[in-house]
Amino acid sequence: MYRPFMLVMFLLEWLVILASVNVIRSANAAVSDYAWANIRRVNQEGPYLGIVVPNSFEMSPLLQSPSFVPHDKLPYIDVAGRRFRIGKVENKRVIVVMTGLSMLNAGVSTELLLSLFKIKGILHIGIAENANPQLQIGDVTIPQYWAHTGLWNWQRYGDGPEDKLSLESNGDYTRSVGYLELSDFNSNVKDQNLLNNVWYQPEEVFPVDGYPEIRQHAFWIPVNELYFSLAEKLEGIKLEGCLNSTCLPRRPLVTRVERGISANVFVDNAAYREFVYTKFNATAIDMESAAIALVCLQQRTPFLTIRALSDLAGGGSSTSNEAAIFTPLAAHNAVVVLLKFISLLNP
Ligand SMILES: *[C@@H]1O[C@H](CO)[C@@H](O)[C@H](O)[C@H]1NC(C)=O
Numbered sequence: 153m154y155r156p157f158m159l160v161m162f163l164l165e166w167l168v169i170l171a172s173v174n175v176i177r178s179a180n181a182a183v184s185d186y187a188w189a190n191i192r193r194v195n196q197e198g199p200y201l202g203i204v205v206p207n208s209f210e211m212s213p214l215l216q217s218p219s220f221v222p223h224d225k226l227p228y229i230d231v232a233g234r235r236f237r238i239g240k241v242e243n244k245r246v247i248v249v250m251t252g253l254s255m256l257n258a259g260v261s262t263e264l265l266l267s268l269f270k271i272k273g274i275l276h277i278g279i280a281e282n283a284n285p286q287l288q289i290g291d292v293t294i295p296q297y298w299a300h301t302g303l304w305n306w307q308r309y310g311d312g313p314e315d316k317l318s319l320e321s322n323g324d325y326t327r328s329v330g331y332l333e334l335s336d337f338n339s340n341v342k343d344q345n346l347l348n349n350v351w352y353q354p355e356e357v358f359p360v361d362g363y364p365e366i367r368q369h370a371f372w373i374p375v376n377e378l379y380f381s382l383a384e385k386l387e388g389i390k391l392e393g394c395l396n397s398t399c400l401p402r403r404p405l406v407t408r409v410e411r412g413i414s415a416n417v418f419v420d421n422a423a424y425r426e427f428v429y430t431k432f433n434a435t436a437i438d439m440e441s442a443a444i445a446l447v448c449l450q451q452r453t454p455f456l457t458i459r460a461l462s463d464l465a466g467g468g469s470s471t472s473n474e475a476a477i478f479t480p481l482a483a484h485n486a487v488v489v490l491l492k493f494i495s496l497l498n499p
C-alpha cells in the first residue's frame with residue numbers, strides 16, 4: 153500500500169474514534185457542561201420574562217423589531233433542539249423560544265424554559281383561527297381561559313349520554329365537560345353514523361406543590377389575573393389593517409375575550425367552528441396555548457396569551473382558508489400588541 157494512503161486511513165480511524173467519544177459524552181446528559189455554564193451566567197442576570205412563540209413566521213417580526221436587543225455576550229443558548237434567545241424587549245430582560253407546531257412541542261419547550269432559566273412570567277404570542285362571528289381577521293384576542301380540546305374519550309356505538317364512559321368509574325375519564333355528537337353533522341341520514349360521540353376530557357396535571365404522581369385534573373385554565381387586567385389597557389391600540397393593497401373591512405382591534413381552545417388540529421371546518429363557539433364560547437382556536445397554560449399551571453408561573461386572528465377556521469365565504477393571505481398581517485399585529493404589553497409591565 154502507498155504510504156500516503158495508509159496515513160489517511162490512520163487519520164480517518166482516529167477521527168471516527170474521537171467522534172464516537174464525543175457522541176457518548178454528549179449523550180450522557182441532555183444539557184452539555186458548556187450550556188450549563190452559560191445558563192448559570194444568564195440566570196445571574198435574571199429573572200426574565202419568557203416569550204414563547206410557535207413558528208418562525210410568528211417570531212421574525214419580534215426579532216426584527218428595533219425593540220428587541222440581543223444580549224451582547226450571550227445572544228442565545230441551544231439546548232435539546234431549541235434555541236433560547238437572550239435579550240431585552242422594551243428594555244426588559246427576556247428569553248425568547250420558538251416551540252415548533254402543536255401541543256407536544258409547545259409543552260416541551262415551555263417546560264425546558266421554566267426548568268433551565270429563572271423566569272417570572274410567560275407571554276405567548278401567535279396567530280389563531282377565529283370562531284367568533286363578532287370579530288374579524290386581523291383582530292388580536294387575549295382570552296381569559298384556555299382549554300385543551302384534543303383529549304377525548306370516544307364512546308362505543310350504541311352508548312349515549314346516560315351511559316358511563318369506559319374507565320369513568322375509577323376517575324380516568326369524565327362526562328362533566330361534554331361531548332361532540334358526530335351524527336349531528338350528517339348531511340342527510342341521521343342515526344347512520346357509527347362514529348358516535350367524543351367526550352372532551354380534562355388533562356391530568358401534577359403541580360409542583362402537589363404530591364408527586366398524585367394526579368389532579370384541569371380543563372379551563374385561567375391566564376394570570378394581573379396580566380389579564382393589565383391587558384385592558386391594550387384595547388384601543390392602532391393596528392395594521394392592510395396587507396399590500398388589500399385592506400380589511402374595518403381597522404383591526406385588540407380585545408380581551410372569554411375563551412380560547414387548543415388541540416393538535418388545524419380547523420378548516422365551518423360546522424366544527426360553530427360547535428366550539430356555541431358549546432365553549434371559544435373565540436381563538438390554536439394548536440399551542442393550552443399546552444403552555446397547562447405547563448404554567450403546574451409550575452405556578454404567571455401566563456398570558458396574545459393571539460391575532462388569521463382566518464375564520466373554515467367559516468368564511470371564500471373558497472379557501474384565509475390564513476394563506478392574512479398570516480403575515482396577523483403575526484405582525486400580535487407582536488405590536490406584545491411590545492405594548494411588555495412596555496406596561498413594571499421593570
Ligand atoms: C362569551 O364570551 C364573550 C367574550 O368573549 C363574553 O362577552 C360573553 O359574556 C360570553 N358568553 C357567555 C354565555 O359566557
Ligand SMILES: *[C@@H]1O[C@H](CO)[C@@H](O)[C@H](O)[C@H]1NC(C)=O
Nearest residue numbers: 395396397398476477478480
Ligand atoms: C404582499 O407583498 C409581498 C412582498 O411584495 C409579497 O411577497 C406577498 O405575496 C404579497 N401578499 C399579497 C397577499 O398580495
